Amino acid sequence: MDFSFLQKYYGFFIEGTSITLFLSFFGVVLGVVLGVILALMKLSKNILLKSFSSAYIELVRGTPLLVQLYIIYYGLPRLVGLDFNDNTLGIVAISLNSAAYVGEIIRAGILSIDKGQLEAARSLGMPHGMAMKTIIIPQAFKNILPALGNEFIVLIKESSIVSVVGIHDLMYNADTVRGNTYLPFEPLVIAALIYFTITFILSKLLSLLERRMRAGDSSI
Amino acid sequence: MIQVSNLQKKFGKLHVLKGIDSRIKQGEVVVVIGPSGSGKSTFLRCLNRLEEPSDGEIVFEGNSIIDKRNDINKLREKMGMVFQQFNLFPHMTVIENITLAPMKVKKLSKESAMDIAFGLLKRIGLEDKAYAYPSQLSGGQKQRIAIARALAMSPDVMLFDEPTSALDPEMVGEVLDVMKKLAAEGMTMVVVTHEMGFAREVGSRVLFMDEGKIVEEGSPEVVFSEPKHPRTKDFLGKVLRC
Numbered sequence: 501m502d503f504s505f506l507q508k509y510y511g512f513f514i515e516g517t518s519i520t521l522f523l524s525f526f527g528v529v530l531g532v533v534l535g536v537i538l539a540l541m542k543l544s545k546n547i548l549l550k551s552f553s554s555a556y557i558e559l560v561r562g563t564p565l566l567v568q569l570y571i572i573y574y575g576l577p578r579l580v581g582l583d584f585n586d587n588t589l590g591i592v593a594i595s596l597n598s599a600a601y602v603g604e605i606i607r608a609g610i611l612s613i614d615k616g617q618l619e620a621a622r623s624l625g626m627p628h629g630m631a632m633k634t635i636i637i638p639q640a641f642k643n644i645l646p647a648l649g650n651e652f653i654v655l656i657k658e659s660s661i662v663s664v665v666g667i668h669d670l671m672y673n674a675d676t677v678r679g680n681t682y683l684p685f686e687p688l689v690i691a692a693l694i695y696f697t698i699t700f701i702l703s704k705l706l707s708l709l710e711r712r713m714r715a716g717d718s719s720i
Numbered sequence: 721m722i723q724v725s726n727l728q729k730k731f732g733k734l735h736v737l738k739g740i741d742s743r744i745k746q747g748e749v750v751v752v753i754g755p756s757g758s759g760k761s762t763f764l765r766c767l768n769r770l771e772e773p774s775d776g777e778i779v780f781e782g783n784s785i786i787d788k789r790n791d792i793n794k795l796r797e798k799m800g801m802v803f804q805q806f807n808l809f810p811h812m813t814v815i816e817n818i819t820l821a822p823m824k825v826k827k828l829s830k831e832s833a834m835d836i837a838f839g840l841l842k843r844i845g846l847e848d849k850a851y852a853y854p855s856q857l858s859g860g861q862k863q864r865i866a867i868a869r870a871l872a873m874s875p876d877v878m879l880f881d882e883p884t885s886a887l888d889p890e891m892v893g894e895v896l897d898v899m900k901k902l903a904a905e906g907m908t909m910v911v912v913t914h915e916m917g918f919a920r921e922v923g924s925r926v927l928f929m930d931e932g933k934i935v936e937e938g939s940p941e942v943v944f945s946e947p948k949h950p951r952t953k954d955f956l957g958k959v960l961r962c
C-alpha cells in the first residue's frame with residue numbers, strides 16, 4: 501500500500517473529519533432536545549401528544565435513515581420553499597432520526613426514577629413541569645448518560661450516509677481522494693482509521709466519565 | 721382545619737376508601753392505625769391529592785382540595801408530607817434538598833431559605849450534615865432531613881405515612897423524638913403509624929381504619945384501653961402483644 505498521497509491530500513481528511521464531527525455533534529444535541537420533548541409527550545396523559553410522539557418514533561425507527569435523508573434533503577426545501585445549506589439539511593436529517601432513538605432512551609430513563617421522587621416534589625407544592633425539570637430529568641440523565649454517549653458514537657458512524665447527497669463529510673472526501681488519486685483502497689483505510697480513532701477515544705472518555713460519576717457521588 | 725366528608729377512592733374495581741368522614745382540628749395530632757391494606761396510606765394521600773379521590777369532599781382551610789379550580793400546588797405548600805421511603809432528592813445535598821422548594825416555589829431569596837434551613841437543621845441536630853448527600857446519611861438522619869424539608873415550607877399541617885417503618889429499630893427513636901417535639905410545638909399532624917407508644921403519648925385522637933372505613937375513633941386512652949369494636953380489639957390484641 502502506498503500512503504504518499506496523504507502529503508497532498510491530508511487537508512481533505514481534516515476538512516471531512518471536522519464536517520463529520522460538526523454534523524454528529526449538532527445532530528446529537530438537537531436530537532437530545534427533541535428527544536426530551538418526544539419523551540415527555542409520550543409520557544403525558546394527553547392522548548394527542550402521546551399518539552403523535554409514538555407514531556413519530558415508530559415511523560423513524562421503522563424506515564431506513566437513507567430514505568429519511570433523501571426525504572429531508574430533497575423534500576424539505578421544496579416543502580418550505582427555501583434553499584437550505586447542505587450541512588443544515590444533513591443536521592436536520594440526522595437529528596430528526598436520532599431524536600426518536602434518544603426519545604426512547606430518555607423515556608426509559610425517566611421511568612427508571614422512583615415515583616416517590618415525583619411525589620415528594622409535588623407534595624412540596626412544585627408544579628409538574630418544575631418537578632420534572634429539577635428533580636426527575638437530572639436524575640434520569642445521569643442514569644442514561646452511557647446510553648446517550650453510545651448514541652453519539654453511533655451517530656458519528658451513521659453520519660457517513662450524508663456523503664450520498666454530496667455533503668463533504670469524511671466519507672465523501674475520502675471518496676473524492678480515491679477519484680483524484682486512482683487509489684481504490686488506501687483513502688478508505690485512512691477514513692476507517694479516523695472513524696475508529698474518534699469513536700475509540702469517545703468511548704474511553706465516556707467510561708472514564710461514568711466511573712468518575714459513580715465514584716464521586718454514590719448517591720443513587 | 722381539614723374537613724373530610726364521604727371520601728371514596730376506587731382503584732379500578734377495587735374499592736379502597738368507602739366513605740371516610742373526619743374533621744382534623746388545628747393543633748391536633750391524629751394517629752391513623754389499622755391493618756395492612758385497610759386504606760390508611762390512600763386516605764392520607766387523598767388529603768393532598770397525591771391520589772385523586774373518586775368521590776366526596778376534602779376542605780382544607782376553607783378551600784376544596786377536590787375542586788380543580790383551586791390551585792393544588794398552592795394548597796400543597798401548606799401541607800407537608802413525609803414518606804416511609806424518605807424520598808430525599810439523591811442528586812442534591814441536604815441543604816439543597818431543604819432550600820429547593822422554598823426558593824423555587826415560594827420564591828424566597830437564597831439567604832432567607834438558607835436561614836430557615838439552618839434553623840431547622842439545628843433543631844434536628846444535623847447541622848454538620850448540611851453539605852452531605854443523602855447517600856451518606858443513615859436512615860434515621862434521612863428521615864429527619866425529610867421532615868426538615870417539609871417544614872421548610874412552613875406548612876400548617878404535616879402528613880406522615882409510616883415515617884419509621886423503613887428504619888432500623890435503633891433509629892426509630894430519633895425520628896419519633898423530632899415528631900414529638902413538633903407536636904409539642906402545636907403542629908397539626910396526621911400520622912399513619914404502627915408505633916403504638918407514639919400514638920399513646922402524643923396522639924390527641926386515634927382513628928382505627930379497617931377495609932376502607934373508620935371503624936372506631938377516640939382519644940388514645942379510650943381506644944387502647946377499652947376498644948369497643950371487635951375488629952379494633954382484634955387488631956390491638958395483635959399489635960400490642962408483639
Ligand SMILES: Nc1ncnc2c1ncn2[C@@H]1O[C@H](COP(=O)(O)OP(=O)(O)OP(=O)(O)O)[C@@H](O)[C@H]1O
Pocket residue numbers: 731734736754755756757758759760761762763
Ligand atoms: N395505585 C394503586 N393502584 C391499585 N391499587 C392500589 C394502589 N394503591 C393502593 N392500592 C390498594 O389499595 C388498598 C389499600 O392500600 P393502602 O396502601 O392505602 O393500605 P395501607 O392501609 O396503607 O396498608 P399498609 O399498612 O400496608 O401500608 C390495598 O389493597 C392496595 O393494594
Ligand SMILES: [Mg+2]
Pocket residue numbers: 760761762881882
Ligand atoms: Mg400504607
